[in-house]
Amino acid sequence: xxxxxxxxxxxxxxxxxxxxxxxxxxxIRFVPQDKILQITVQVFLDDFEAALQQDQNETIKxxxxxxxxxxxxxxxxxxxxxxxxMEHNDTLNFSFLGKVYKNDVVVVYMEMKLDSNxxxxxxxxxxxxxxxxxxxxxxxxxxxxxxxxxxxxTSKSEFxxxxxxxxxQN
Amino acid sequence: MQTNHQIKYNCTMDMTKLKLFFYSFLFFQxxxxxxxxxxxLSTRGHENNNKFKQLKDKLATPNSYRTxxxxxxxxxxxxxVDYDMDIELDDxxxxxxxxxxxxxxxxxxxxxxxxxxxxxxxIRKKDAPALExxxxxxxxxxxxxxxxxxxxxEPFDGGFNIEWVKDTNGDPLxxxxxMTMMRVDLPRPLKSGEQFEFSIKWWYNIxxxxxxxxxxxxxxxxxxxxxxxxxxxxxxRLAVYNDVEGWQNHQFWGNGEFALNFGxxxxxxxxxxxxxxxxxxxxxxxxxxxxxxxxxxxxEAQTSFDQPVMIVTQTEAEEREKNFSQKKSTWEFKATxxxxxxxxxxxxxxxxxxxxxLGQKNVMAVSLYPKEGNPLWEEYSTKAVVQTLKTYSHHTxxxxxxxxxxxxxxxxxxxxxxxxxxxxxxxxxxxxxxxxKFGMISVIIHEIGHxxxxxxxxxxERQWGWMDEGLDTFVQYLTExxxxxxxxxxxxxxxxxxxxxxxxKKIIKYMSGDQxxxxxxxxxxxxxxxxxxxxxxxxxxxxxxxxxxxxxxKLFDHAFKTYAQRWMFKHPTPADFFRTMExxxxxxxxxxxxxxxxxxxxxxxxxxxxNQFFVxxxxxxxxxxxxxxxxxxxxxxxxxxxxxxxDNEDFKSEYxxxxxxxxxxxxxxxxxxxxxxxxxxxxxKNFYEITFEKPGGLVMPIIVDYTYADGTKERVRxxxxxxxxxxxxxxxVVATNKEILSIEVDPDQETADVDxxxxxxxxxxxxxxxxxxxxNLKN
Numbered sequence: 001x002x003x004x005x006x007x008x009x010x011x012x013x014x015x016x017x018x019x020x021x022x023x024x025x026x027x028i029r030f031v032p033q034d035k036i037l038q039i040t041v042q043v044f045l046d047d048f049e050a051a052l053q054q055d056q057n058e059t060i061k062x063x064x065x066x067x068x069x070x071x072x073x074x075x076x077x078x079x080x081x082x083x084x085x086m087e088h089n090d091t092l093n094f095s096f097l098g099k100v101y102k103n104d105v106v107v108v109y110m111e112m113k114l115d116s117n118x119x120x121x122x123x124x125x126x127x128x129x130x131x132x133x134x135x136x137x138x139x140x141x142x143x144x145x146x147x148x149x150x151x152x153x154t155s156k157s158e159f160x161x162x163x164x165x166x167x168x169q170n
Numbered sequence: 171m172q173t174n175h176q177i178k179y180n181c182t183m184d185m186t187k188l189k190l191f192f193y194s195f196l197f198f199q200x201x202x203x204x205x206x207x208x209x210x211l212s213t214r215g216h217e218n219n220n221k222f223k224q225l226k227d228k229l230a231t232p233n234s235y236r237t238x239x240x241x242x243x244x245x246x247x248x249x250x251v252d253y254d255m256d257i258e259l260d261d262x263x264x265x266x267x268x269x270x271x272x273x274x275x276x277x278x279x280x281x282x283x284x285x286x287x288x289x290x291x292x293i294r295k296k297d298a299p300a301l302e303x304x305x306x307x308x309x310x311x312x313x314x315x316x317x318x319x320x321x322x323x324e325p326f327d328g329g330f331n332i333e334w335v336k337d338t339n340g341d342p343l344x345x346x347x348x349m350t351m352m353r354v355d356l357p358r359p360l361k362s363g364e365q366f367e368f369s370i371k372w373w374y375n376i377x378x379x380x381x382x383x384x385x386x387x388x389x390x391x392x393x394x395x396x397x398x399x400x401x402x403x404x405x406x407r408l409a410v411y412n413d414v415e416g417w418q419n420h421q422f423w424g425n426g427e428f429a430l431n432f433g434x435x436x437x438x439x440x441x442x443x444x445x446x447x448x449x450x451x452x453x454x455x456x457x458x459x460x461x462x463x464x465x466x467x468x469x470e471a472q473t474s475f476d477q478p479v480m481i482v483t484q485t486e487a488e489e490r491e492k493n494f495s496q497k498k499s500t501w502e503f504k505a506t507x508x509x510x511x512x513x514x515x516x517x518x519x520x521x522x523x524x525x526x527x528l529g530q531k532n533v534m535a536v537s538l539y540p541k542e543g544n545p546l547w548e549e550y551s552t553k554a555v556v557q558t559l560k561t562y563s564h565h566t567x568x569x570x571x572x573x574x575x576x577x578x579x580x581x582x583x584x585x586x587x588x589x590x591x592x593x594x595x596x597x598x599x600x601x602x603x604x605x606x607k608f609g610m611i612s613v614i615i616h617e618i619g620h621x622x623x624x625x626x627x628x629x630x631e632r633q634w635g636w637m638d639e640g641l642d643t644f645v646q647y648l649t650e651x652x653x654x655x656x657x658x659x660x661x662x663x664x665x666x667x668x669x670x671x672x673x674x675k676k677i678i679k680y681m682s683g684d685q686x687x688x689x690x691x692x693x694x695x696x697x698x699x700x701x702x703x704x705x706x707x708x709x710x711x712x713x714x715x716x717x718x719x720x721x722x723x724k725l726f727d728h729a730f731k732t733y734a735q736r737w738m739f740k741h742p743t744p745a746d747f748f749r750t751m752e753x754x755x756x757x758x759x760x761x762x763x764x765x766x767x768x769x770x771x772x773x774x775x776x777x778x779x780x781n782q783f784f785v786x787x788x789x790x791x792x793x794x795x796x797x798x799x800x801x802x803x804x805x806x807x808x809x810x811x812x813x814x815x816x817d818n819e820d821f822k823s824e825y826x827x828x829x830x831x832x833x834x835x836x837x838x839x840x841x842x843x844x845x846x847x848x849x850x851x852x853x854x855k856n857f858y859e860i861t862f863e864k865p866g867g868l869v870m871p872i873i874v875d876y877t878y879a880d881g882t883k884e885r886v887r888x889x890x891x892x893x894x895x896x897x898x899x900x901x902x903v904v905a906t907n908k909e910i911l912s913i914e915v916d917p918d919q920e921t922a923d924v925d926x927x928x929x930x931x932x933x934x935x936x937x938x939x940x941x942x943x944x945x946n947l948k949n
Contacts, residue, residue, distance in 0.1 A: 023700060025679065029940065038940040042679075045605050063603040097947060103670050104605050109943050138687060149684030 022047060022135040024127050026083070030114075030143040030166060039094065039110040041083065043127060048106050051131045052078060064101045075099055079108060084124040117166050123150070124158040141165065221869050222894045225760040228768060229745040235413040240749025241736045248741055250275040251408040251433040258440040259515055261397060262494075264376040264388060268405050271369045274360070278411060281359040285366070286411075286419045287352045290403035291374050293422055294328025294384070299349060300423050301325075326377055330406065333371040343368055350422040352406060370406050385584045385591075391518065391540070394491045398519070398540055400579045400591045402512035403428075410630070414743055420632050426695045427631035427638075430509040432739060436502075441515045443497040444490050446482055448521070448538045448575045449513035450588045451505030459499050471523045471534070478522040478552045484541050490517045505587065507570075507739060509628055512586035514538055514577040522548070526556050529568040533559055539578035546596050546610055550660070551576050554614040557656060561649040562622045565727065566734035574621060576614045583613040585620030592617055608668055611653065611660070616646045627737045634744055635695035636767075640709025647672025647710060674922040677703065677711040681772040682924035688770040692744065711922060712766040719871060719920045720890070721757050729754035761869055761890060771867025773921050776928025777913050778863040778899060782856065783815045784825035785834050790814050809836040813857065829855060854905040860913065860931075861901050866924065869893040872900075875917040878908035885917075 024043040031038060049062040056074045076096040085092045094112035101107075128135040137152040143165065150159045232238035234245040255270040276282055293300045335343045335354055344355040360366050379387030379400065386402040410418040410429045418429040435451055447459070456468055464481050471479035482490075494517075505511065518540035525532045537551035555576050559569050571588050579591035594610020596602035622645070624631055624638035631638055647669050654660070654667030661667055670676070680688075680703035689698040691709050698704045717726040732754040733747055748763045765771055789797070789804060789812045797803060811834050814821050824833070830853050831838040837853070844851055862872055872888040892900050904910065913931040916923045923929065927936050937945065 023702075025683075029938070038938070040940055061597070061603070063601075065603065097944060100943070101605065103668055104609055109940060111940075111944075138683070140684060147684070149687065151687060 022128065022132045024135070024137045026125055026127075026137060026139045028123075028139065028141050030141075032143070035114050037085075037094075037112040037114060039083075039112065041079070041108045041110075041127065042105050043108070045101065045104050045106050047128055047132065047135075051128050054131060062101070062106060072096075072098060075106075075108060079110065079127075082126045082129075083110075085112060086122045086124065087118050088120050114166065117163075118161075119163070121161045121166070122158055123161065125152040126157050129154050129157065220894065221765065221897060222758075222761045222891065223764075225748065225763060228764070229748065230414075230743070232749075233413075236743065236746055238749065239753040240733070240746045240751075241753075242740055242746075245279070246740070247277040247279070247413070249277055249408070249411055249431050251431040253405070253433060253435050253437070253511065255405060255435070255437045255511075256440070257405075257437060257513075258498075259399060259401070259442075259445075261399070261442050261445070261515075264397070265373060266376055266401065266404055267373040269369065269371045270405055271367065272408065274366045274368075274408060276360045276362060276364055276366070278413075279362050281361045282411065283356055283359045285354045285356065285360075286409040286417045287354060287370075287406045288403075288409055288422065288428070289330050289332075289347065289350050289352050289406055290422050290428075292329045292347070292350045293424060294326065294377055296325040296327045296329075298329070300421075326375070326382075328375055328377050330372050330374050332406070333373070335370050336368060338367050338369075348421075351409070351419045372406065374404075376401070379582065380580050383581060385582065386512075389580050391542070394518075395494075396491055396516060396518050398514070398516035398579070400512075400514045400577060400584075402510075402584065402586055402591075405511075407510070410741065412741055414741075415630070415633070418630060418632060422632075423696050425701060426633070426635065428510070429630040429632045430628070432507050432509050432628065435505045435508060435511050437504075437511055437513075438500050438502050439513055439515070440498050440500045442495050442517070443499040444493060444495040444517050445499075445515045446487075446490075446517070446519040446521050446538070447501045447513060447515045448519075448536065448577060448589060449501070449503045450508055450511045450586060451503035452572050454502035454504055455500075459501050468523075472525055472532070474524050475527065476524075478524040478535075478537070480520070480522050482519065482521040484520050484544060484548075487518060487520045487541060493517075505571075508587040509625060510586050512589050514575075514579075514589065514591070516540065520544070520548070522552060523573075524552060524556070526559050528559060528563050531568065533569055533571070534573035535559060536573055536575040537577075538575060542595055543578040544596070545600055546594055546602055546607060547578055550607070550611050551578070551592075551614060553657060553660075554611045554653065555618050557653045558615045558618040558649050561652045562619055562645055565645055565648065566622050566627070566731060567738055569621065570626065570738075571621065574618050576618060583617050585617040585625070587621065587625045590614075590617035590620065604668075607660075612646065612650060612670065615649045615653065616642060619646050619649065622734065626739060627734055628739070628741050630741065630743070631695075633694060634692075635701065635705035636691045636709040637742070637744060637747065639705045640691070640713070643671050643706045643710035644713040647714060671707045672710050672714050674711055674715055675919050677707050677922050678772075678924050680707060681770075681922060685770055690769055691767045709767070712762075715921060716751075716759070716762065719873070720759075720762060721755055725755040725757060726751075765868040769867065772924045773868045773870050774866030774923055774925045774928070775862060775864050775870060775872055775915055775921070776925070777915055777931040778861040778928075780861070780910070780913065780931050781815045781859045783813045783859060784821070784857070785830040785837065786812045786814055786822075786825050787834050787836070788812060788820070790818050790820045809840065811837050815859070829853065852907075855907050856905070856909055858904045858906075858910055859901055860904065861899055862915070863899045863928065864893065864897065865928070869897070870921050872902075873916050873918070873920065875914045876904060876906075876910055877912045877914070878906070879911050880908055882908070 024041060027040045029038045045062055049060070052060050052074055055078060060071065060074060062071060079096065085094065092112060094110045097109040097111060099106055099108045123139060125137045125139055127137050133154055135154070139150040139152060139159070141148040141161065146165065148165065234243045236246065237243045252273040253270055255268060258267045260267070274285060292298060335345045337343055337357070346353045354368065356366060376399070377384055377387040378390060379385070380389045386400060386404060388397040388399045390397050408431050410431055412418070420426065437449065437451065439447055439449065441447055456465055460468060467479050467481045471481065519538045520541060521538050523534050523536040526535050535552050535555040537547060537555065539547040539551065555574055559574060563569050573588055575589040577589060577591050579593065580595060581593050582591055583593055584591045592610065592613045594606055594613060596606065619642045620638065623629065623641045629637035650667040650669045680700065687699045689704055691704065693704070695701055695705055717723055729751045733750040736750060737746060748759070752759050793812065814825065831841055841851060841853065869890045871890045872892060874886050876884045876886065888902060915929040
């Protein structure tokens with residue numbers, strides 16, 4: 001499947017195309033007692049498949065009936081490239097836990113240990129931007145009752161997290 | 171189960187009227203004591219912002235066009251527009267030519283000096299303003315093709331070329347084009363009841379719908395050089411004039427779909443003679459355009475109720491692909507009382523149909539697909555059409571049209587009267603994933619279902635996306651569940667059909683999202699961030715909750731059917747829907763519409779605390795203080811029962827032993843009296859006061875499971891109205907002989923409660939989805 005989505009014509013989509021339009025959701029929850037960021041990304045299966053095909057291997061199929069080892073490896077590579085967590089411009093490492101298929105979406109799980117209150121912490125989300133120019137990625141940050149959300153679009157994909165957001169005293 | 175207040179008020183029966191008044195006032199004071207009441211003179215007043223306030227400030231005032239009951243009024247009218255068209259498809263050059271004669275009947279009470287027509291194809295003009303409707307700026311990263319088509323290549327020039335607009339004498343009519351709308355000025359005002367006939371000649375370049383994901387156009391198959399055309403919004407169509415909008419001439423910007431008039435169509439489609447064609451309406455000349463064998467099968471299909479008859483088989487379609495005939499054939503279609511016309515045409519089409527009995531009528535369920543759709547399409551398409559016609563007819567009215575056609579088009583799902591385009595394509599080797607299969611069945615159900623909403627119950631899509639998408643997605647959910655039951659082999663080892671939308675759990679992520687990316691359902695489709703959950707998922711879920719949780723199936727189904735039948739072949743507004751659902755059920759739903767449709771609030775209800783209390787003869791210090799404030803002593807009171815929670819400082823442990831009558835002489839003598847008079851009353855041993863909190867903005871019924879020490883469970887449903895005087899927390903009393911072990915709110919997850927962590931008492935550690943995934947990994 002190749003989307004040749006002309007940037008300017010992107011508004012004229014069938015109202016119920018494979019899905020209505022192009023949005024992924026990244027939920028990031030901070031668990032203070034473990035000092036861990038739990039990261040969950042939901043992305044439409046058909047778009048993600050097309051992105052992997054374009055990026056890695058044209059024959060790859062996201063089909064739960066096939067062996068998943070290769071798919072998991074390629075998925076991990078894709079996320080390491082397109083979902084970046086940075087402190088002072090240094091990319092922080094996260095562990096890739098795996099993924100599940102849910103109807104027409106893929107849910108990807110990752111986690112990251114934070115040892116101290118991160119300084120100049122930023123998130124960059126470019127998931128599917130190389131495939132779809134009108135892709136939008138919603139990012140939800142949650143710490144207890146504190147919440148913050150961002151909308152990543154191709155023209156703005158990186159966000160600085162306020163210093164006081166992670167409060168290790170809590 | 172009895173409430174606190176009943177026990178208290180029962181004691182005041184033999185008092186004089188004055189005393190009665192005084193005591194009830196006192197008891198009122200005592201019962202308010204627990205809540206913080208207090209106010210100072212500096213607090214400002216406020217308007218009525220109660221969540222149960224009636225919707226009168228939101229809904230249009232009822233009138234003689236639309237009644238307060240939600241039905242069409244005595245002066246209700248709608249325009250009628252008939253079309254007679256000759257259309258020619260040039261496959262080789264991808265052009266479409268048309269000449270149409272329109273007969274416009276003015277049933278409105280008003281004289282009209284001009285008519286507005288929709289030119290939807292103009293959204294594809296190379297200078298269309300819709301191309302510039304987004305404001306997200308430059309993209310730092312672009313695919314090469316995108317970059318070239320955006321900044322280098324001459325853009326595709328679609329849009330109508332209007333050759334002429336003439337009246338019946340052949341005289342040109344003044345017309346003005348404003349983007350996607352054309353005004354035709356009438357020689358003299360068209361009075362109420364009069365008809366006006368005029369003609370338009372036009373042509374346009376047909377776009378590739380796969381490249382720009384459009385609703386209409388062609389798909390090109392490079393292997394065999396053929397195209398499959400799915401053509402819609404292809405002729406100048408009259409805009410709606412009505413009592414609500416005047417002329418509905420809001421421009422077409424791409425998302426807000428259509429507002430159209432009912433009328434009769436007579437259309438002659440001229441296409442290459444080796445094409446197979448399906449369209450809105452009944453084929454008038456099958457003998458002329460079908461081979462003898464095809465015609466025989468076509469006749470046979472009309473009475474084949476068990477399985478589809480192949481009119482054109484895959485082998486025959488593959489044979490047709492090879493020749494590109496230069497001859498032409500004209501297919502004639504007639505349709506009565508439809509709001510639009512669309513057609514599909516190609517050499518590639520495999521064609522099958524079967525009959526479905528609905529009431530006294532036979533309806534044809536039809537599928538049309540290129541071989542690229544197999545083996546999926548031959549297996550499921552017609553089955554999905556049949557199930558849709560049955561389930562939707564059951565919930566609304568018997569499908570009134572002679573046929574329903576599902577056409578396979580890549581990437582898109584789009585609906586027209588009697589015909590629709592649906593995605594779902596296997597891999598080249600014929601394999602397919604579950605997601606492709608269920609995606610295909612679901613989209614066919616959805617688009618065939620659109621025949622009911624909005625093709626027949628003809629709401630204004632340009633203004634209200636949810637009125638067709640939301641209602642359709644709701645009945646789609648019911649149909650999918652029926653499909654799973656009817657074809658268990660299709661869902662293999664699953665318990666139910668995996669519906670993507672409709673189940674309350676599925677909308678939680680959206681409704682608990684960042685408020686800055688949410689819009690109420692009552693918004694124009696152009697102006698919302700996430701049209702899918704906004705116009706499809708949330709209203710469908712809201713209706714599902716209304717049916718299962720708030721109204722019950724019986725009341726809901728009757729009201730929903732009443733709405734569909736009242737507005738069948740008419741133009742309803744949101745108010746007509748809201749009003750009819752109440753009118754036909756006697757359930758006040760204004761609170762529900764207000765919360766779910768007019769706000770972005772979400773549901774979150776939890777158990778805050780549970781207190782056990784006991785009966786005593788002695789008042790607590792607070793009660794004594796209260797009495798003292800009124801200059802009274804215990805002796806001034808009528809026979810009363812006092813109650814106390816365990817952590818009250820005046821509590822004595824003996825209150826917990828034995829029966830309530832052991833600790834209250836008044837209660838005992840009252841009960842003895844009743845027993846002597848022959849009444850057998852049982853006093854419960856345990857009294858619990860449960861505090862429910864509501865961090866969420868939406869009011870909803872509280873559904874609770876009480877689990878008792880003897881292992882039994884009791885399901886109690888407190889009506890939503892419990893929140894009408896306190897929107898934050900309410901207290902309920904459970905009086906029972908059994909001991910409560912645990913309490914769970916919304917045990918079946920039927921209310922779309924966004925935070926389950928406060929739903930149980932005692933608090934149970936709920937595993938998040940993330941932790942569950944991690945736990946599964948370890949195993």
